[in-house]
Amino acid sequence: MAAALEPSGWWQLWRRRLSARDGSRMLLLLLLLGSGQGPRQVRAGQTFEYLKREHSLSKPYQGVGTSSSSLWNLMGNAMVMTQYIRLTPDMQSKQGALWNRVVRIFLPPVWLTQKPCFLRDWELQVHFKIHGQGKKNLHGDGLAIWYTKDRMQPGPVFGNMDKFVGLGVFVDTYPNEEKQQERVFPYISAMVNNGSLSYDHERDGRPTELGGCTAIVRNLHYDTFLVIRYVKRHLTIMMDIDGKHEWRDCIEVPGVRLPRGYYFGTSSITGDLSDNHDVISLKLFELTVERTPEEEKLHRDVFLPSVDNMKLPEMTAPLPPLSGLALFLIVFFSLVFSVFAIVIGLILYNKWQDQSRKRFY
Numbered sequence: 420m421a422a423a424l425e426p427s428g429w430w431q432l433w434r435r436r437l438s439a440r441d442g443s444r445m446l447l448l449l450l451l452l453g454s455g456q457g458p459r460q461v462r463a464g465q466t467f468e469y470l471k472r473e474h475s476l477s478k479p480y481q482g483v484g485t486s487s488s489s490l491w492n493l494m495g496n497a498m499v500m501t502q503y504i505r506l507t508p509d510m511q512s513k514q515g516a517l518w519n520r521v522v523r524i525f526l527p528p529v530w531l532t533q534k535p536c537f538l539r540d541w542e543l544q545v546h547f548k549i550h551g552q553g554k555k556n557l558h559g560d561g562l563a564i565w566y567t568k569d570r571m572q573p574g575p576v577f578g579n580m581d582k583f584v585g586l587g588v589f590v591d592t593y594p595n596e597e598k599q600q601e602r603v604f605p606y607i608s609a610m611v612n613n614g615s616l617s618y619d620h621e622r623d624g625r626p627t628e629l630g631g632c633t634a635i636v637r638n639l640h641y642d643t644f645l646v647i648r649y650v651k652r653h654l655t656i657m658m659d660i661d662g663k664h665e666w667r668d669c670i671e672v673p674g675v676r677l678p679r680g681y682y683f684g685t686s687s688i689t690g691d692l693s694d695n696h697d698v699i700s701l702k703l704f705e706l707t708v709e710r711t712p713e714e715e716k717l718h719r720d721v722f723l724p725s726v727d728n729m730k731l732p733e734m735t736a737p738l739p740p741l742s743g744l745a746l747f748l749i750v751f752f753s754l755v756f757s758v759f760a761i762v763i764g765l766i767l768y769n770k771w772q773d774q775s776r777k778r779f780y
């Protein structure tokens with residue numbers, strides 16, 4: 420392990436430890452420590468991590484895509500297999516997606532469906548496999564991982580809608596732009612969108628990317644992983660694709676403002692060229708980070724995604740989404756007010772009738 424440490428010291432070690440890939444092993448550790456309900460302390464007073472089962476997916480995929488109460492919905496050509504979920508098979512013109520939601524909750528008098536993720540700091544670990552018959556650039560198009568306002572919206576961006584609102588991380592396996600000699604594919608890139616930008620497929624999303632790196636991920640005989648971490652508005656993307664059980668840096672962007680209450684999903688598309696795009700697991704960890712009072716002020720909730728020092732075309736901020744309680748209170752007080760108004764109306768009407776009767780006699 421010591422040999423794997425880079426000169427930047429404990430920070431790297433902390434980051435790797437933070438990315439404990441095996442959630443079940445972590446839970447076992449918690450149970451052994453006699454604190455099955457509690458989090459694991461990663462570093463004194465700093466960061467805790469919890470596996471959030473409601474936003475995670477792993478084998479066996481019971482009920483996925485079939486049960487109405489499933490946490491995960493399938494779309495398009497996506498299929499549940501015993502060992503993986505296949506977003507697309509190695510066939511032309513297919514697209515598939517997998518989207519998370521939390522099961523519906525009854526809060527009288529309304530049913531609240533499709534509850535999204537409200538975590539502030541999180542880490543998503545993606546275990547995936549891309550493989551197929553295609554040789555030397557004759558395969559495509561790759562897969563995307565999403566944290567977005569909308570879910571289940573098919574479209575041209577790796578099988579998802581264009582002009583999305585949120586974060587997209589792309590594992591692009593086919594170089595569409597001929598001139599990109601200096602860029603070796605497959606290539607991982609990230610994009611934050613407030614709904615105003617189009618993903619330029621012909622240029623592999625280059626005009627709007629936050630950063631990226633080469634990731635040789637096709638037809639490997641060992642497991643491949645990607646981790647997206649969002650802590651204190653800092654977006655970090657790392658990968659473990661060399662079979663060494665080590666995270667390698669790919670993208671690091673500070674000042675990324677993502678609203679809470681978005682959905683996690685993954686999608687893929689094939690065109691003239693194809694590949695099998697498989698997802699084996701998605702594990703979401705809640706990271707609990709201490710903030711100074713200044714940071715608390717700085718990290719207030721936002722309602723539209725943005726990146727500091729990067730100008731996105733203006734969009735009008737939508738009204739903040741209503742929480743379940745707010746919705747319930749609005750409905751409840753509207754009902755009370757309506758009943759009250761009817762009663763007052765009836766009283767006034769009776770009085771008016773009495774008066775007109777008196778006048779008449």
Ligand SMILES: [Ca+2]
Nearest residue numbers: 591593595623
């Ligand atoms: Ca491409």
